[in-house]
Each structure stands twice: as C-alpha cells, then as structure tokens.
Amino acid sequence: MAQRNLTIKKYASVIQSTxxxxxxxxxxxxxxxxxxxxxxxxxxxxxxxxxxxxIAKIIAKSLQCSKIKNKLDKKMVNEIRLAIxxxxxxxxxxxxxxxxxxxxxxxxxxxxxxxxxxDKITPFIExxxxxxxxxxxxxx
Numbered sequence: 001m002a003q004r005n006l007t008i009k010k011y012a013s014v015i016q017s018t019x020x021x022x023x024x025x026x027x028x029x030x031x032x033x034x035x036x037x038x039x040x041x042x043x044x045x046x047x048x049x050x051x052x053x054x055i056a057k058i059i060a061k062s063l064q065c066s067k068i069k070n071k072l073d074k075k076m077v078n079e080i081r082l083a084i085x086x087x088x089x090x091x092x093x094x095x096x097x098x099x100x101x102x103x104x105x106x107x108x109x110x111x112x113x114x115x116x117x118x119d120k121i122t123p124f125i126e127x128x129x130x131x132x133x134x135x136x137x138x139x140x
Contacts, residue, residue, distance in 0.1 A: 001044065004044075005034065008030060009030065012028070012030045016028070025062065025063070027058060027059055027062040027063075028058075029055055029058055029059075032054070032058055033047075033051065033054065033055070039051075040054055076135070079135050080132065080135050080136065083128065083131050083132045083135055084132060086128055087125060087128040087129060087131075087132060090121055090124050090125045090128060091125055093118075093121055094118050094119075094121040094122065094125060095118070102114045103115050103117075103118065
C-alpha cells in the first residue's frame with residue numbers, strides 16, 4: 001500500500017502542476033484524507049460515509065462556498081441526491097452517445113443528425129442545475 005500511495009502522490013503532483021499551468025483550481029483530497037486519523041475508506045479506494053463528509057468539507061472550503069445554515073433533514077438530502085443523479089444522467093447522455101463512431105468518429109459523415117443530438121440535451125442539463133440550486137437555496 002505504501003508503494004501505491006507514492007505512485008498516487010506522483011500522479012497528484014502532475015495533475016496539480018497541470019491545473020496550475022492552465023489556470024484551474026486544484027483541490028488536494030489526497031493528503032488530507034491520507035493524514036487523517038479517521039477511517040475515510042474501508043478498502044483504500046471507496047470513501048466511507050465519513051470520507052464523503054470530509055471530501056465535501058474540503059471541496060466546499062477550497063471553492064469558498066458559503067456554509068449551509070440549517071441542518072439538512074433526510075427529505076432534503078434525498079431531494080438533492082435525486083436532483084444531482086438526474087443531472088448526472090443527462091450529462092452522461094450528452095457526452096456518451098450510443099454510438100460514438102457516428103457522432104465524432106470515422107462514420108460521422110453517414111449520420112449528420114447524430115452530431116446535433118448531444119447539444120439538444122444541454123438545456124435540460126442547465127434546467128436541472130437550476131433545480132439543484134433552488135433546493136440548496138432553501139438552506140442559505
């Protein structure tokens with residue numbers, strides 16, 4: 001595991017320098033999770049409940065998000081989770097068309113209409129983003 005962690009740190013360093021050179025924000029999740037005293041993962045790959053909570057706090061702090069003032073109840077958490085899952089599904093269908101060869105690849109000349117379809121999903125993704133922020137807006 002120690003050797004694997006050294007390899008992961010090398011990759012993280014390259015990603016961090018690439019992000020910086022391109023003017024993007026880099027959020028270090030590796031070091032805070034590795035140096036913590038809590039069990040953030042049971043298998044070293046998938047975060048535990050505590051791991052996801054820690055990751056959310058790190059990302060929110062790094063992106064300077066305002067803190068949620070009210071405590072989330074189970075109903076609100078479920079609403080947010082379902083709204084995000086719906087947006088993720090739409091995003092998946094936007095970027096992963098059924099047959100990539102007909103949209104972007106070697107057979108794109110055969111079905112030009114397939115190249116237009118992914119962009120038709122964009123307004124639905126944007127609408128779902130608004131839904132998510134409306135749910136979160138109730139908390140601020």
